[in-house]
Amino acid sequence: MRIFKSRAVRAVTAALAVGMIATGCASERGKDDAKGGDKDTFVFAGAGDPGSLDPALASDGETFRVTRQAFEALLEHEAGGSKLVGGLAESWTGNPAGTVWTFNLRKGVKFHDGEAFNAAAVCANYDHWFNWKGTYQSSAVSYYWQKIMGGFAKNEDKEAPKANYKSCTAKDENTAVIEVHEPSANLPGGFSLQALAIHSPKAIKEYAKQAASGKGEAITYPKYSQEAGTVAGTGPYKIVKWNKGNKEITLERFDDYWGDKAKVKNLVFRTIATEEGRRQALQAGDIDGYDLVSPADVKTLEQAGFNVPTRDVFNLFYVGMTQEKNPALKKPEVRQAIAHAIDRENIVKTQLPEGGKVATQFMPDTVAGWSDKVKTYPHDTNKAKQLLAAAGEPKLKVEFCYPTEVTRPYMPAPQDMFELMKSDLEKAGITVTPKPMKWAPDYLDATEAGACALHMLGWTGDFNDGYNFIGTWFAKYDKQWGFKEQKVFDAVNAGSKIGDPAQRVDAYKKANEAIMEYLPGLPISSSPPAIAFGKNVNPPKVSPLTQENFAEVSFK
Incomplete structure (x- = not known):
């Protein structure tokens, strides 16, 4: 999801203040409901603003979390799974x-x-x-x-x-x-x-x-996609209000819904940009649940009686390299140097929850097609320096974009993760120019347009097929990457039209090997994201695809 679905990353330097403001100013009704009012409103906090009320115009998880409650597709996934x-x-x-x-x-x-x-x-x-x-x-x-x-x-x-x-x-x-x-x-x-x-x-x-x-x-974006009142789906909830000033979207139960009716009448999605702001809002009773719990907060919340289920791993976090934005990135030695410079193990150890893993390729090892034969790029600052010298770029300068006001399942702390990578790159002699951008739509649009030389993004799978990962990025020329290596495109597409499952998986493995040999970007990690709910909440089944159905929610 997206890139982007889905796609990517989150929070900011000034985000703590933003998060606390959003929590304090916009939460009075939610506070009353959560602390013993008529409990007809469930308030859930996300890390970033949705970009559109029309999901057809979106590619990010924050938008889809909201629209999924109001719109339905021809097919769905089983509750809590990927079937x-x-x-x-x-x-x-x-x-x-x-x-x-x-x-x-x-x-x-x-x-x-x-x-x-x-x-x-x-x-x-x-x-x-x-x-x-x-x-x-x-x-x-x-x-x-x-x-x-x-x-x-x-x-x-x-x-x-x-x-x-x-x-x-x-x-x-x-x-x-x-x-x-x-x-x-x-x-x-x-x-x-x-x-x-x-x-x-x-x-x-x-x-x-x-x-x-x-x-x-x-x-x-068109006005209808930015204001409630026009969009109409078939889901258990209908969108009735988007208060952008208070960073809230309100949905009401659709009583003519064809399936099981939503258990709670009103559903409110609120943006609170920081992990700390979301946690404090839950603890204070201002909200009833939130996503992307800081790994350090999981045990604390559980010990206090909150529900904190963890999703299965089905995502990937990566650093993208846009070759057309910075010609130096067209040199394989430069891309390899960046890969060796970044200490991915340290990122996993310090930034991800238990169960996080260093990624060796552009799909998690839970997806069929993952290969144990890909070329690897272990952390080695001296080798990075040598590669840069060999490429004639000993004093490489590169702009590095990162998103603000958002948290993503594969990226619990975007700015912190950016700072670690910036430090790693600088140790190898690379001068990094930071470029923070608001997540939606600025950052998403900029990365999609190839406007960032280096950038942080990620992906939570939409459905269980390896092509949904590698085909998303490398099936053809894409401005986000800015390269035209036909050998990579051919390898990725080889499995896309194979009907036999075993042959398709074998083709995906070979594609992963071709991708990591060329190295268009650097896969960083995969992570099992946690989601938190109030003590008085019966939560929905959590989804490895982050496709929770909030119509399942009820209060105890």
């Missing part, structure tokens, strides 16, 4: 070639605006995305559509990929058929993404009246 199950489609089938997908849809489902859900609604969504124009074709805006379905009916952006989406047909009211030109490892998993969740056709008509604008680091 694909029916969502708005009760069942689905794919033809042997993997190019025709038939969905048998649920009956009696309504959108929040009263519209009926049916096959025509499914096709209205897919055709809407396929026909995006202008700024919507920017990879920063339509990231997931491009990753899963390729380009558009008419590509206007020269860097947009070839369209793989072919058509959507409403075979009858409750049967939708989606066709693609070529089979893909991203399907059927991609049908479960929040970015491809289904919206009301009535709402889509309103969306079409507005447009995103700008490009690169200066994108303006």
